[in-house]
Amino acid sequence: MICPGMDDFAAALPRVGALAGLDLGTKTIGVAVSDTLRGIATPLRTIRREKFTLDVADLMKTVAERQIAGFVLGLPVNMDGSEGPRAQSTRAFARNLEKLTPLPITFWDERLSTVAAERAMLEADLSRKRRAELVDHVAAGFILQGALDRLAHLGRAHG
Secondary structure: OEOOOHHHHHHHOOOOOEEEEEEEOOOEEEEEEEOOOOOOEEEEEEEEOOOHHHHHHHHHHHHHHHOEEEEEEEEOEOOOOOEOHHHHHHHHHHHHHHOOOOOOEEEEEOOOHHHHHHHHHHHOOOOHHHHHHHHHHHHHHHHHHHHHHHHHHHHHHHO
């Protein structure tokens, strides 16, 4: 089920359970996961994209291993707030994923997540090669953490 807003997503989630954050690129999918109480996002891995069915099969292994309760997809919105071809591609991925899983899916504005990931890795003094290996799932971590912080805020507002 695709949830258009964070309120809908929060309502569709079980009380506890890890979430997966995805940074969808044309060649890779960065994957981050949260703890079951949804406080901290941890970059996990990068999936090299092949075909949608293979990519999702790989992703579903992580879902099973980590007992994932929902997905947060980074939505690549333009700086002016408009949605271009990459955002449309992300929404299409979500529609296809929705057919294969009952888990709730939502979007998180990913503007500047890759920039933030790059900056964090530069501050950690990682080599260019190492940054290239990590950037997708570190960006997924920034996307997921933003969504987790919003969910926590919603929980405090409703609780």
